[in-house]
Amino acid sequence: MHPVALRGAETHPQEKLLVSRAVRGDQRAFNSLVESYQRRLFNYCFRMVGNAEDACDVTQEAFVKAWRNIGQFRVGEPFLPWLFRIAHNLCVDHLRRRNDNLSLDVEIEEGREPGDSRSNPETEAQESETRRAIEAAIADLPPKYRAVMMLRHGQGMSLEEIAESLSLPCNTVKVHLHRAREQMRSRLKPLLETTI
């Protein structure tokens, strides 16, 4: 997905209409929103939790939770950051549960990847070396850095929308983004410097 194509995750009139209908309890409208966003949310959850099966469960759970709490959504505000906030919290819960003996902070400090995103050997064989290096670089980012990178460069969100999605102050988002990019730059520069 081209990040530039996603830049400016502003609300479109059609989406606004669907959201306001969903808030009034229209399941059809909500399902249209699910159809529109399932791929983006799944990709985000996949990068966060590290495998497709868990990512599917978390994505489904996020949409069901969004439906249950749609009454709390304030019409007129951007829908996507609200949806991503639910998904992000579920991803964090999932990582915590999976590492119940390991606190998330320890994991973040040490930059460990809780899941293995490279579990399918057939797919792995088909992937280019560059792509695998990029996947690994993203997977090795601590979850809090991975989240901001996914939302900024993967979903094209503004800093304010990321702050809203992750319930963080905007300045913290900037710091995380700076450190995440720096970490990726030091790892991928030799590989990608010919491309830029």
Next chain:
Amino acid sequence: MNCDRIGMLLERRWDGPLTEMEERMVQDHLSRCAACREEEEAIRLADVAFLDLADLEPPVNIAAAVAQRIALETTVEPRRAWFWALIAAITAAWSAVAHYGITLPSWVCDSLCIRVAHTAVASWADSVSWWLNPLTTALRAAGPILVPILILSAVLNGVLLTVWLTRRNAGSRGFGVKS
């Protein structure tokens, strides 16, 4: 111009084009500041990296699964509506009996605490009768008509709610569910 301001402009440039003057300021600063050049390079590298990243297709139809789960959750509602309608009808009947003192066998009165409620309501009515008298009289007069209306409206409310929810669920069930 300091590096913080340039960092902010670099982020803004990522969101959309800067003004001509801002762009000139950024370029001027970048030509002199190695740290900001690295920052800009990191942004471009991240962009290139994410361009190369695979956009994955979910292995199952998430929308269909979500629609089914939501439909299942919502079908419980009519039963709940019936439950509350029944509670409303019992409450209406109980309060009417308590208030208007309809004669019932003593064991029924004792088991439903009707006598206690009736005494309490009567003493409260006596204490405020000087200003409530006209209203109480009107209520007592309307009692035989009012009580059945209260009960009927509670039951009708439950029926209408059930029909509406059932039709709504029937309409939405299956929407977006692909075979």
